[in-house]
Amino acid sequence: MTARARIRDAALEMFAEHGMKGATFRGIAEAAGVSVGLVQHHFGSKQELREACDAYALDTIRRLSAEKIDGIGDPGFLAKAMRIDLPVRRYLARALVDGSPAAARVFDDLVDTTEAYFAADLPPGVNAPATTDVHAYSAALVAMTIGMEVLHEHLSRVLGVDTFTPEGSLRLRHALFEIIDDRLLSRDLAARARAAMRAYESEGFGRTARAGNGAPTEEGP
Incomplete structure (x- = not known):
C-alpha cells in the first residue's frame, strides 16, 4: 500500500x-x-482527510453493493468483502452519529437502491412487499439494517463478540438472513448465501480469500 x-x-x-x-x-x-x-x-488539514475518508467509504459501499448479488454465493467474495467492508462500516457507524455528508449519501443511496429493486421485476420466488408506500418501506428496511451498525457496541456486548469482526458480523448476517428469508429473498439466493457464510466460517475467516476473484484492491480515491 x-x-x-x-x-x-x-x-x-x-x-x-x-x-x-x-x-x-x-x-x-x-x-x-x-x-x-x-x-x-x-x-x-483534518477536514481534507475526513473528506478523503468519506469519499473512499462512499465508493467502497457503492462498489461492493454493485458486486454483492453476483458474489453472494462465493466464499472468496465474502472474505474479500469482509476485509474491505468492515473497517468502512465501523467508520460509517460513527459518521452516522457524528454527522457526515458521506454517511448521509450512503443512507440515501441504499434507500434508492432498495426502492429500485422492489420496482423492478423481482427474481422468481421473491415476494413483492405488501405495502402501498414502497419508499417508506425501503427507508425503514435500510434504517433497521444500518441501525445494527450504529448500535454495534450494544450488539457486541450482548453477543459477546465484536460485530465489526468476521465472527460477529457473520453471526449478525445469519440472523438477518433468517429474518428476511421468507419475504425478500428467494430460497435459492438465501441458501447460496448461507452456504458461503458456512464455508467462510469453516475456513477460519479469511483463508477462503484465495478462492475469490483476485486480491482486494488496496488503493482508494
Missing part, C-alpha cells in the same frame, strides 16, 4: 474510534507508521 492509502486507512480507524474532534494528525501518523509532516503533505 502507498503511504497515502496507509494514512487513509489509519484515519478511518481513528475517526471511527475517536470521532472527528478526538482524532489527531499525530495519532493518525503513529497508526500509519509515518511522520506528521507526511500526513500534512498528503492531506493539508
Whole structure:
C-alpha cells in the first residue's frame, strides 16, 4: 500500500474510534507508521482527510453493493468483502452519529437502491412487499439494517463478540438472513448465501480469500 492509502486507512480507524474532534494528525501518523509532516503533505488539514475518508467509504459501499448479488454465493467474495467492508462500516457507524455528508449519501443511496429493486421485476420466488408506500418501506428496511451498525457496541456486548469482526458480523448476517428469508429473498439466493457464510466460517475467516476473484484492491480515491 502507498503511504497515502496507509494514512487513509489509519484515519478511518481513528475517526471511527475517536470521532472527528478526538482524532489527531499525530495519532493518525503513529497508526500509519509515518511522520506528521507526511500526513500534512498528503492531506493539508483534518477536514481534507475526513473528506478523503468519506469519499473512499462512499465508493467502497457503492462498489461492493454493485458486486454483492453476483458474489453472494462465493466464499472468496465474502472474505474479500469482509476485509474491505468492515473497517468502512465501523467508520460509517460513527459518521452516522457524528454527522457526515458521506454517511448521509450512503443512507440515501441504499434507500434508492432498495426502492429500485422492489420496482423492478423481482427474481422468481421473491415476494413483492405488501405495502402501498414502497419508499417508506425501503427507508425503514435500510434504517433497521444500518441501525445494527450504529448500535454495534450494544450488539457486541450482548453477543459477546465484536460485530465489526468476521465472527460477529457473520453471526449478525445469519440472523438477518433468517429474518428476511421468507419475504425478500428467494430460497435459492438465501441458501447460496448461507452456504458461503458456512464455508467462510469453516475456513477460519479469511483463508477462503484465495478462492475469490483476485486480491482486494488496496488503493482508494
